[in-house]
Amino acid sequence: MRLxxxxxxxxxxxxxxxxxxxxxxxxxxxxxxxLAAALRFGAVGGGLAAAAAMLLSAPVxxxxxxxxxxxxxAIEGLVTFAVLGLVxxxxxxxxxxxxxxxxxxxxxxxxxxxxADEAPLDLSLARLRAALADRLRVDEIALVACxxxxxxxxGGARVADRSLVARVLATGEPVFVSDAxxxxxxxxAFATPLMSRGRAVGVLAVERTGEISVGERVxxxxxxxxxxxxxxxxxxxxxxxxxxxxxxxxxxxxxRELEELDRAKSAFVAIASHELxxxxxxxxxxxxxxxxxxxxxxxxxxxxxxxRREARRLGRIVSDLLDLSRIERGLExxxxxxxxxxxxTIEATxxxxxxxxxxxxxxxxxxxxxxxxxxxxxxxxxVLTNLISNAIKxxxxxxxxxxxxxALAGAVAIEVADAGRGIPTEALQxxxxxxxxxxxxxxxxxxxxxxxxxxxxLVEAHGGTVRVDSTPTIGTRVTVVLPAPSGPFLDTPRxxxxx
Amino acid sequence: MWALDQPYAPRxxxxxxxxPLALLAALAVGAGTAAVLVELAVLPPHVSRxxxxxxxxxxxxxxxxxxxxxSAASPVIAVALIGLAAAVSQLGVLGxxxxxxxxxxxxxxxxxxxxxxxxxGTPVSLxxxxxxxxxxxxxxxxxxxxxxxxxxxxxxxxxxxxxxxAIAYDVGANVLAGECxxxxxxxxxxxxxxxxxxxxxxxxSAYLLRYLVDPLLPKSxxxxxxxxxxxxxxxxxxxxxxxxxxxxxxxxxxxSIFFAAYRTLGVR
Numbered sequence: 087m088r089l090x091x092x093x094x095x096x097x098x099x100x101x102x103x104x105x106x107x108x109x110x111x112x113x114x115x116x117x118x119x120x121l122a123a124a125l126r127f128g129a130v131g132g133g134l135a136a137a138a139a140m141l142l143s144a145p146v147x148x149x150x151x152x153x154x155x156x157x158x159x160a161i162e163g164l165v166t167f168a169v170l171g172l173v174x175x176x177x178x179x180x181x182x183x184x185x186x187x188x189x190x191x192x193x194x195x196x197x198x199x200x201x202a203d204e205a206p207l208d209l210s211l212a213r214l215r216a217a218l219a220d221r222l223r224v225d226e227i228a229l230v231a232c233x234x235x236x237x238x239x240x241g242g243a244r245v246a247d248r249s250l251v252a253r254v255l256a257t258g259e260p261v262f263v264s265d266a267x268x269x270x271x272x273x274x275a276f277a278t279p280l281m282s283r284g285r286a287v288g289v290l291a292v293e294r295t296g297e298i299s300v301g302e303r304v305x306x307x308x309x310x311x312x313x314x315x316x317x318x319x320x321x322x323x324x325x326x327x328x329x330x331x332x333x334x335x336x337x338x339x340x341x342r343e344l345e346e347l348d349r350a351k352s353a354f355v356a357i358a359s360h361e362l363x364x365x366x367x368x369x370x371x372x373x374x375x376x377x378x379x380x381x382x383x384x385x386x387x388x389x390x391x392x393x394r395r396e397a398r399r400l401g402r403i404v405s406d407l408l409d410l411s412r413i414e415r416g417l418e419x420x421x422x423x424x425x426x427x428x429x430x431t432i433e434a435t436x437x438x439x440x441x442x443x444x445x446x447x448x449x450x451x452x453x454x455x456x457x458x459x460x461x462x463x464x465x466x467x468x469v470l471t472n473l474i475s476n477a478i479k480x481x482x483x484x485x486x487x488x489x490x491x492x493a494l495a496g497a498v499a500i501e502v503a504d505a506g507r508g509i510p511t512e513a514l515q516x517x518x519x520x521x522x523x524x525x526x527x528x529x530x531x532x533x534x535x536x537x538x539x540x541x542x543x544l545v546e547a548h549g550g551t552v553r554v555d556s557t558p559t560i561g562t563r564v565t566v567v568l569p570a571p572s573g574p575f576l577d578t579p580r581x582x583x584x585x
Numbered sequence: 586m587w588a589l590d591q592p593y594a595p596r597x598x599x600x601x602x603x604x605p606l607a608l609l610a611a612l613a614v615g616a617g618t619a620a621v622l623v624e625l626a627v628l629p630p631h632v633s634r635x636x637x638x639x640x641x642x643x644x645x646x647x648x649x650x651x652x653x654x655x656s657a658a659s660p661v662i663a664v665a666l667i668g669l670a671a672a673v674s675q676l677g678v679l680g681x682x683x684x685x686x687x688x689x690x691x692x693x694x695x696x697x698x699x700x701x702x703x704x705x706g707t708p709v710s711l712x713x714x715x716x717x718x719x720x721x722x723x724x725x726x727x728x729x730x731x732x733x734x735x736x737x738x739x740x741x742x743x744x745x746x747x748x749x750x751a752i753a754y755d756v757g758a759n760v761l762a763g764e765c766x767x768x769x770x771x772x773x774x775x776x777x778x779x780x781x782x783x784x785x786x787x788x789x790s791a792y793l794l795r796y797l798v799d800p801l802l803p804k805s806x807x808x809x810x811x812x813x814x815x816x817x818x819x820x821x822x823x824x825x826x827x828x829x830x831x832x833x834x835x836x837x838x839x840x841s842i843f844f845a846a847y848r849t850l851g852v853r
Contacts, residue, residue, distance in 0.1 A: 145730050226586045242589035250593040265596065265777035266587045271831035272776045275588045291588040296828070297781050 684757025721842025
């Protein structure tokens with residue numbers, strides 16, 4: 087500015103020294119500072135420099151008009167005025183337009199760069215606000231973006247009801263406020279929606295003490311639209327990345343699960359082979375003895391009893407395998423439900439175990455007058471057999487196993503409790519999974535890992551529930567709840583097939 | 586940030602709200618009556634001048650104070666002080682010192698923070714005051730040079746007392762009322778509605794109109810063109826000074842310097 091002023095003064099001094107009137111060739115030298123001011127300060131600078139040049143040369147031009155009227159020299163001086171004004175203002179306008187275009191381009195690049203990084207919305211907004219504050223040359227700037235039900239705000243704590251930003255967010259229309267309520271100098275505010283797919287997803291608000299011209303407002307609207315699209319793109323990219331990561335995580339988990347299942351199945355095949363082989367070996371051995379030797383009748387009876395028990399065991403394993411096969415195919419076990427008294431069923435099953443084992447004390451505690459349940463007798467026997475068998479297998483010799491039943495509202499609860507080693511908490515969630523065996527259980531007793539899975543499937547096929555409560559070193563209690571419907575079903579007993 | 590925190594409601598009041606219409610009507614009636622009575626030779630001629638000065642400057646200053654929403658009595662007091670100064674100044678040059686009355690009244694109100702909406706009593710940087718000095722000096726210098734070169738009007742040194750009286754009139758009435766109304770009140774209000782360019786055009790046009798209808802302005806074409814030229818520049822620059830500084834002081838300074846320079850010329 088000082089250089090421009092000095093140049094104007096210097097040109098004026100030279101014209102005055104030359105004293106050749108308004109048509110002095112030196113008057114063209116005014117163009118240099120006027121152009122410099124226009125290129126440096128825009129239209130206002132160019133216009134002011136031109137006005138200053140006119141003022142400085144007026145004492146040369148105007149007296150000529152006063153003295154001699156509109157002579158050629160005077161007209162040349164006036165034309166110089168017009169040229170200076172035009173050059174100053176037009177050059178300044180063009181320079182200003184160029185500067186605006188450059189700034190707009192820089193802003194767009196800034197927006198893209200800022201939102202290219204994957205970051206949480208609040209952080210992205212804060213970064214974008216900082217970048218825009220540098221570029222937009224405003225006193226205050228705020229960015230608000232919708233994040234589901236929440237509003238993310240950069241540049242303030244919150245959006246007050248009935249505020250300018252709230253209004254723009256609600257209407258989706260830009261609003262210019264020429265008086266933002268400040269005393270002293272006039273303060274302008276402008277808020278424009280961040281548009282994406284035809285709806286406002288946020289607001290860009292700026293405030294400045296001084297002018298926010300129409301051109302700037304149009305540019306800000308364009309910036310708002312661009313930020314809206316960029317934010318939406320960033321959100322979509324973030325969603326896509328999150329989805330991809332989640333998908334990868336799920337695939338990894340599924341692969342891990344499949345591998346584990348594969349390992350479990352391999353283990354199951356080995357175990358099942360062993361479990362099947364044991365009764366088969368017994369049956370084969372005893373049948374050979376019976377065929378080849380002549381034994382006393384009581385020995386024959388004993389061996390026949392052993393063979394019957396092993397055959398039952400074999401049958402149970404085969405039934406479990408068949409049920410498991412149905413479960414894995416997404417089918418429910420085949421049931422034939424009839425009104426059934428629980429207590430005799432429990433007593434009968436427990437008796438079988440009492441006859442077969444002398445290692446544990448098995449007690450029964452059934453409430454009197456238990457309601458009838460709608461159950462398949464065979465299925466219920468298998469449920470009880472599995473549970474009691476587990477209780478015996480996983481509790482120390484000499485301990486007691488308690489089997490009980492009590493009435494609930496519209497149901498009967500059957501409990502099988504032992505005083506065994508218990509089940510670790512982390513394994514409780516998985517004990518009903520097929521093939522799953524509690525770690526280190528294999529060293530304690532034989533098992534296929536499908537018993538509880540079959541129990542669960544059978545109970546749920548009855549419309550009941552099963553739950554395991556266990557405290558390590560104290561014992562385990564399995565509770566089976568079966569519905570006991572009242573009404574016509576029990577009054578007129580009939581057999582129904584489920585599944 | 587205002588846009589986030591404060592409730593927004595579209596502006597409801599109009600540009601000329603709070604104008605003291607009753608007071609303005611009274612001033613107009615008073616000035617008109619005085620003019621008629623002077624015309625009928627019922628009153629001496631200087632009464633007309635006193636009434637005119639009181640009505641014109643009093644109306645501008647009173648309106649500015651009313652728009653600033655000071656107490657209802659303040660505009661009346663300002664009018665009374667201007668009228669008193671106009672009357673006392675008729676007694677002699679020393680009487681013109683009475684024009685300090687309105688200036689002191691405005692200064693008093695500013696000191697109490699009642700005129701911040703006019704840009705008085707607000708902080709102002711020395712740089713902006715210096716800019717005001719520069720604008721006033723630049724226009725004054727150009728006025729003195731071009732007046733002497735083009736119009737043959739030269740600086741007079743034989744009417745110092747008269748010039749001092751005129752300067753006192755400018756400080757206490759002409760410049761004070763003009764700047765308070767056209768910049769502090771009108772431009773300030775207009776700028777809170779429209780752009781700077783529109784507001785300064787409105788304020789400067791009204792400022793020019795006020796001087797062009799002023800019976801004290803010599804009615805020669807050259808002088809009227811000169812008045813339009815300089816007053817348009819002065820008005821526009823004072824608008825910029827107020828807008829950029831938030832204070833009326835730089836504009837008061839520049840206008841005072843310009844009119845002081847004008848008073849040194851022997852313009853009749």
